[in-house]
Amino acid sequence: MQSHSYPRRPLTSLLCALAAVVGLGSALSASAADPLKVGFVYIGPIGDHGWTYQHEQGRKALMEKMGDKITSNYVENVAEGADAERVIRNMAKDKYDLIFTTSFGYMNPTVKVAKQFPKVIFEHATGYKQDKNVGTYLARTYEGRYVGGFLAAKMTKTKKVGYVASFPIPEVVRDINAIQLALNKYNPGTEMKVVWVNSWFDPGKEADAANALIDQGVDVVFQHTDSPAPIQAAERRGVYAVGYASDMQHFGPKAVLTSIVNNWGPHYIQATESVIAGSWKPQDYWGGLKEGTVQLPISDLVPADVKAEAEKLIASIESGEFHPFTGPIKDQTGAVKIPAGASASNAELASMNYYIEGMTAKLPQ
Template structure:
């Protein structure tokens, strides 16, 4: 009887110990699971522009955190119902943090964020925020200002072209920054804007570049993502400015400079904050001073005095002495929008829907 009781007690102890070990192992496995970060791209990661640069930021996260973090990306996601489905699937599959990287993903991100309050969402270029959804953007207008100045100094025809994607505030303020810089050189120079209604369509972008060159444009800027315009510029002997990434390899002679979005620092910082549970929803704007916007690969064909002036602009923007949207600034009707001594605040820039003085034509509806 005693032997049976001991045997039974021993068996129970072994079972209890085994259960404890199993629970401990399960807990250890859960603790060791990597932090999951998802990225949603509007274009292909091979666009060599916007989506490509965001993916470079994702790769920077992987390199920095190693096996502590696992990243996922979905490319070529249309801005609409498909975006909502993709974002929801990432949230359902255990992602702790999701970056949605195009303006048209805003409403879908906001909707899914409400449904998954324990997941952190970060939306690029938008303005809707909530407790678990923040927004972020780079001050591309700083780089556009520098590129607009260099373009105006380098043009021989006095005609500069801008291939525009969609009439959202981000694109409009970048066009305005280019025009304001041109005005510093020669307010009589013409800025031709061609709206193509796409972020990434190499054929459309190439057609737009050809149309502009046929109209006398000899420097092309773009707010689209493929290097098609750079390639056309190289073929036809005019200059062009790279978008989002360094596009110098696509037009060694044509390439004036590139306005580069460097997302790695922000992505690493945000992942760390969410992991540390110190993240808070905010509207982040990062520029040259933060290393989030860079001017890359200035063409050796740029005269030294022009390069020196461009570098002085860069230094001034980094130090805060120069701001592209410092007054006085008038709109295209000649009405004063920014007084001398004032600077447009981020919340105003975020909703910019008007052209500055010197731009002809109207903003598409």
């Protein structure tokens, strides 16, 4: 009987091929399970106790919720302009999947880099430009400002309220206007004085601005800057204050009536989950009191009856029964900007570039 010896090489090749397929499958499943890489670009230090601090709290909430599904990192103290563009591009080159850029002046750099990295998803805070891979998000801080304006109207004795302002961009202008709307309604004739510091975070300038306002008779100080310096100045000088971005009560226990607190965690979680699920789409997200993106812890410095009225006001905003920017609203020249019975649209709010009636200050051009 003739014996056949079968060549062994094809079997070896087959086993190798099988091993390669198994290996490839393992690589694919490992790749599918790779954590999403999420980056954050911050305008100030994470220890500013204000704007950047709150974004960092949001990032921490995201990491806690998502666990090993993501990895995350941040770059702090990034100046708006060329620095921002360089940092955002470096993150994209480093294969970050999702990048949050958290200051208004990052808008154009974000959009520019996004065009060069179409597979990376970008979300920009407080801006208005979207693209296929760029979404925007912001807080309806004007809702909190209106309630803060109500508290100021009830608590001021001098009928002079002050605002430490950063830059004359729509977000800052509409927040100033929201306070003046409440002053007009609840204590007509109350004047709001504004000092522009042309910085988001400069504790020295912020303190100087607060002191200059108090020197002019202001007895409630608001701020649209990121450090607690205006609160500390108000505490030292014995006047009231309203904090911004984070709860600043502990910096001025005898001064702080409330703080307009930004809670970014829920949006960061929702956006990241949608990227992982493959359902992310560019949107213009506005979160306010109703969504919990804006929170208003009211201090016991506020009398119980005033606090109860403020809480009713908050509830009416949350339910949609009341919108702070409901017409008729005129600008300083008397021109009608929002007609009677109408409420400002998001587009109108996002482009607000005028002071309303009742403001005596001039808006920088």
